[in-house]
Amino acid sequence: MAEPEPLTEHAHPVVVPHWLVALCRWFATLGGLVLVAMMLMTVASIARRSLLGAPIPGDFELVEIGSAIVVSCFLPWCQITGGNVLVDFFTMKAGPRTNHALEALGDLVFLAIGILLTWRMFHGASEFREYGEQSMVLRIPVWWGFTVILPAMALLIVTTFFTMIGHWRAAQAGEVRA
Numbered sequence: 001m002a003e004p005e006p007l008t009e010h011a012h013p014v015v016v017p018h019w020l021v022a023l024c025r026w027f028a029t030l031g032g033l034v035l036v037a038m039m040l041m042t043v044a045s046i047a048r049r050s051l052l053g054a055p056i057p058g059d060f061e062l063v064e065i066g067s068a069i070v071v072s073c074f075l076p077w078c079q080i081t082g083g084n085v086l087v088d089f090f091t092m093k094a095g096p097r098t099n100h101a102l103e104a105l106g107d108l109v110f111l112a113i114g115i116l117l118t119w120r121m122f123h124g125a126s127e128f129r130e131y132g133e134q135s136m137v138l139r140i141p142v143w144w145g146f147t148v149i150l151p152a153m154a155l156l157i158v159t160t161f162f163t164m165i166g167h168w169r170a171a172q173a174g175e176v177r178a
Contacts, residue, residue, distance in 0.1 A: 014082075014169075014170055023155060024080045027073045031069065034070050042063065044056060062138070073148065075152065076159045079160055095174075104171060108164055111157065121150060128143040
């Protein structure tokens with residue numbers, strides 16, 4: 001019988017629900033597809049500029065919107081795999097309880113930041129929609145990008161909550177990291 005798929009590729013995972021891992025992976029895949037589309041569009045725009053003397057109109061607008069979508073889609077995956085930058089110079093000799101407790105504290109701070117950012121992005125998107133804000137060249141409604149960004153940020157909040165709880169439980173149990 002095949003072994004179950006690991007929760008994450010990271011060497012130091014905490015236990016999180018499988019549905020959450022799958023959802024984070026789905027958003028990361030969506031972000032990856034948008035990134036590939038941006039890359040292909042950039043190559044086409046450069047080729048068009050070289051051959052025809054004119055780039056794809058609004059290419060910079062599409063890269064701007066796409067970049068915001070890509071970053072927001074990758075954040076939950078980075079959180080669930082423990083891929084965020086970790087400076088362990090002062091804690092590398094600390095015990096597992098201390099490290100997990102500090103990770104839980106860091107997740108709590110990141111959770112607060114995620115909630116704050118999502119709240120403000122929601123209000124910003126609402127205002128962009130209300131005022132009919134559009135990109136300059138292509139006249140794309142700016143709020144359209146938020147239809148992907150806001151769910152990704154909500155997923156980041158949920159993911160950070162679960163990793164925080166996982167680190168808190170590991171700290172309580174004194175679990176040793178893999």
